[in-house]
Amino acid sequence: MKKTILGVVLAALLAAVVLYEQRGGGAAAQSAPDPSVLVSTLTLRDGTLPAVVTGYGSVQPGPGAQRDIALGAGGIVSRFLVAPGERVAAKAGLAQIEPDPLSIAELRKAQSALTAAQANVAHIKALLGSHLATRADVAAAEQSVHDAEATLAALRANGTGVERTLSAPAAGIVAAVLVQPGTPQPAGTAILKLAESSGLVAAISLPADQAQAVKAGDPAQLTLLENGATQAAKVSAVGAMLDPQTGLMPIRLALGAAATLGAPLSASITTGEISGYVVPRDAVLSDEQGDYVFQIDAHRVAHRAAVRVLGTLGERTVLAKTLNPALKLVVQGNYQLSDGMAVREQKAGGTQP
Numbered sequence: 001m002k003k004t005i006l007g008v009v010l011a012a013l014l015a016a017v018v019l020y021e022q023r024g025g026g027a028a029a030q031s032a033p034d035p036s037v038l039v040s041t042l043t044l045r046d047g048t049l050p051a052v053v054t055g056y057g058s059v060q061p062g063p064g065a066q067r068d069i070a071l072g073a074g075g076i077v078s079r080f081l082v083a084p085g086e087r088v089a090a091k092a093g094l095a096q097i098e099p100d101p102l103s104i105a106e107l108r109k110a111q112s113a114l115t116a117a118q119a120n121v122a123h124i125k126a127l128l129g130s131h132l133a134t135r136a137d138v139a140a141a142e143q144s145v146h147d148a149e150a151t152l153a154a155l156r157a158n159g160t161g162v163e164r165t166l167s168a169p170a171a172g173i174v175a176a177v178l179v180q181p182g183t184p185q186p187a188g189t190a191i192l193k194l195a196e197s198s199g200l201v202a203a204i205s206l207p208a209d210q211a212q213a214v215k216a217g218d219p220a221q222l223t224l225l226e227n228g229a230t231q232a233a234k235v236s237a238v239g240a241m242l243d244p245q246t247g248l249m250p251i252r253l254a255l256g257a258a259a260t261l262g263a264p265l266s267a268s269i270t271t272g273e274i275s276g277y278v279v280p281r282d283a284v285l286s287d288e289q290g291d292y293v294f295q296i297d298a299h300r301v302a303h304r305a306a307v308r309v310l311g312t313l314g315e316r317t318v319l320a321k322t323l324n325p326a327l328k329l330v331v332q333g334n335y336q337l338s339d340g341m342a343v344r345e346q347k348a349g350g351t352q353p
Contacts, residue, residue, distance in 0.1 A: 036300075036341070036342040036343055036344050037302075037333050037336045037337055037341060037342075037343050037344070038333055038343070038344050038345075038346055039294075039296070039302075039330045039331075039332060039333035039334065039337070039343045039344070039345060039346065040330070040331050040332035040333060040345070040346045041296055041328035041329060041330055041331060041345055042279070042280075042328065042329055042331055043325075043328055043329075044277045044279070044323060044325045044327075044328075044329055045277070045278070046275070046276070046277065046278075046321075047275075047276070047277070047278030047318070048273045048274060048275050048278070048318075049273070049274050049278060049311055049313045049316060049318050050270045050272075050273060050274075050313060051213065051270065051271045051272045051273055051274045051311055052268050052269065052270055052271070052311075052313055053206060053210040053211075053213060053214065053268075053269050053271060054266055054267065054268045054269070055204035055205055055206040055210075055251060055266070055267055055269070056204060056205070056264070056265070056266050056267075057202060057203045057204030057205060057251075057264075057265060057267065058202075058203060058262055058263060058264050058265060059200055059201070059202060059203075059255070059259045059260060059261055059262060059263045059265065060200070060201060060202075060203040060261070060262075061175065061195035061196070061199055061200060061201070061261070062199045062200065062201040062236075062252065063199075064199065065195055065196045065198070065199020065200065065201075066175060066193055066194070066195045066196070066199075067169070067193070067194055067196070068178075068190035068192075068193055069094060069166065069168075069169075069190065069191060069192050069193070069194050070188055070189060070190045070191065071097065071166070071185055071186075071187055071188065071189050071191060072157075072158035072159055072160075072187065073103050073155065073158040073159050073160035073161070073187050074100050074102055074103045074160070074184065074185065074186045074187045075097040075098060075099055075100050075103055075159070075164075075184070075185065076097065076098045076099075076100050076182065076183065076184050076185070077095050077096070077097060077179055077180075077181045077182070077183070077185065077191055078096045078097065078098045078181060078182070079095065079096050079181050080094070080095045080177060080181060080192070081093045081094055081095055081096065081165075082094055082095075082174045082192075083174065083177070084174050084175065084176055084177055085173065085174060085261070085262075086173070086174045087171075087172075087173050087174075087197065088168045088171065088172060088173070088174060088194070089168070089171050090168055090169070090170050090171045091167050091168060092167065092168045093165045093166070093167055093168075094165075094166045094167060094168055094174075094192065094194075095165070095166045095191060095192070096163070096164075096165055096166075097159065097163065097164050097165070097166055098163050099160070099161045099162055099163060100184045102184075103160045103161045103187075104161045105161075106155065106160055106161060107152075107155055107156075107160050107161025107162070108161070110148070110151050110152040110155050111152060113148045113151065113152075114145070114148035114149055114151075114152050116148075117141070117144040117145040117147075117148040118145055118148075120141050120144065120145075121138070121141040121142055121144075121145055123141075124137050124138050124141040125138055158187070166191070168194060169194075170194075170196050171196065171197050171198075172194045172195050172196040172197050173194070173195045173197060173200075173261045174192060174193070174194060174195075175192075175193040175194065175195045175261065176192060176193040177191070177192045178190055178191055178192055178193065179191045195261055197258075200255060200259060200261060201236065201252050201253060201254060201255060202222055202233055202252070202253040202254075202255060202259075202265055202267055203250065203251075203252055203253075204250075204251050204253070204265075204266075204267045205243065205246055205248035205249065205250055205251065206248060206249050206251055207248060207249070208242060208248075208249050211238060211239070211248075211249035211251065213271040213272070214235055214238050214251060214269055214271055215235065215238065215271075216235050216236060216237060216238060217234060217235060218234070218235040218269050218270060218271055219232065219233075219234055219269075219270050220232070220233045220234065220235060220253055220267050220268060220269040220270065221233070221267070221268045222253070222255070222256075222259075222265050222266070222267050223265060223266045223267075223268075224259065224263055224264075224265050225263075225264040225265055225266065226260075226263060226264065231255065231256045231257040231259070232256040232257075233253040233254060233255055233256050233267065234253060234254050234256070235251060235252070235253050235254075235269060236252050236253060236254045237251070237252040238251055238252075239251065251267070251269075253267055253269075274310045274311040274318045275318070276310050276318040276319050276320050276321055277318065277319040277320075277321060277323060277325075277329075278316055278317070278318055278319075279293075279316070279317055279318075279319060279329060279331070280315060280316065280317070280331050281312055281314075281315050281316060281317045282315075282331065282332070282334075283317070283329055283330065283331045283334065284307060284309060284317055284319070285334060285335070289306070290306060291306070291307050291308070291309050292304050292305060292306050292307060293305055293307050293319075293323070293329055293330065293334070294329075294330040294334050294337050295323065295324065295327035295328060295329055295330065296327060296328045296329075296330060296343055296345070297327055300342060300343050300344070300345065301340060301341070301342055301343070302330065302337045302338075302339065302340065302341045302342075302343050303327070303339060303340070304337075304338075304339040305322075305323055305324075306322075307319045307320065307322065307323065308320040308322060328345075330343070332346070333346075
């Protein structure tokens with residue numbers, strides 16, 4: 001009897017469950033939408049971006065723009081009138097030079113030689129009146145005077161044996177001081193380096209593969225790293241040999257405005273154009289398999305597609321034309337997607353149903 005009652009109860013419960021399902025109790029589960037991600041898309045279009053390579057360097061003297069300022073005659077640098085990094089005008093004083101004992105002796109020797117030559121001319125002329133010398137002897141004596149005068153004039157022009165001020169031959173920037181004040185220096189000794197203001201250039205370096213695309217005349221934009229100031233520039237020379245210390249190719253650019261010697265900078269050089277699909281940079285994702293994007297088919301299903309990035313400038317990227325242009329590209333929400341996932345498209349004013 002008890003078994004019969006238990007069987008009836010179980011049968012009733014089973015019938016109740018079936019009736020619940022039939023009346024819609026499972027409808028919510030059956031009609032629940034598949035998981036989907038809200039995304040924004042765009043239609044692929046051809047476009048171009050400037051091809052840009054960027055290198056780093058500093059403001060340096062260009063070829064021939066830096067010169068050694070040397071002593072024309074031996075002397076002692078009593079004091080410098082300028083300091084490294086100082087901008088000077090043409091003919092501005094650079095250093096005070098005192099004569100050293102050797103230069104004083106050299107000047108006195110030249111003065112004595114001229115006095116002796118002049119006395120010899122007078123003596124030869126007196127002998128000529130007595131017929132003890134010839135006109136050729138007079139001419140030779142007078143030539144000795146001319147030679148002595150020329151020697152003395154040259155010594156005086158170089159500042160030999162006198163106190164003097166060494167001046168800048170042109171406007172520029174003092175790049176370096178090469179000697180210590182108070183020490184005797186022979187003639188020809190360079191005591192400082194002067195970089196002419198008009199000859200400064202931007203000197204940067206690039207990897208060899210990037211440098212191959214650069215040519216003289218390419219436009220560029222320089223950014224001074226100290227203050228963020230920018231100026232236009234132009235490539236003036238491309239190296240033909242890698243720097244043995246850095247392994248990079250040297251590039252020289254003509255400045256478009258004044259800049260401080262030694263100032264660090266970056267240079268973005270435009271070498272041409274890159275053609276392909278221009279898309280927002282954030283549309284491209286990367287993992288261990290490489291760069292990829294998501295495209296949406298007509299059924300609003302996301303499909304992963306590998307891409308080749310040709311170049312990037314700011315917030316835009318150029319992709320090789322390997323994608324299906326009939327499928328929309330996901331530009332927002334792509335980080336949440338996986339291959340085959342359903343999506344909802346965000347439109348202006350709301351979400352596409």
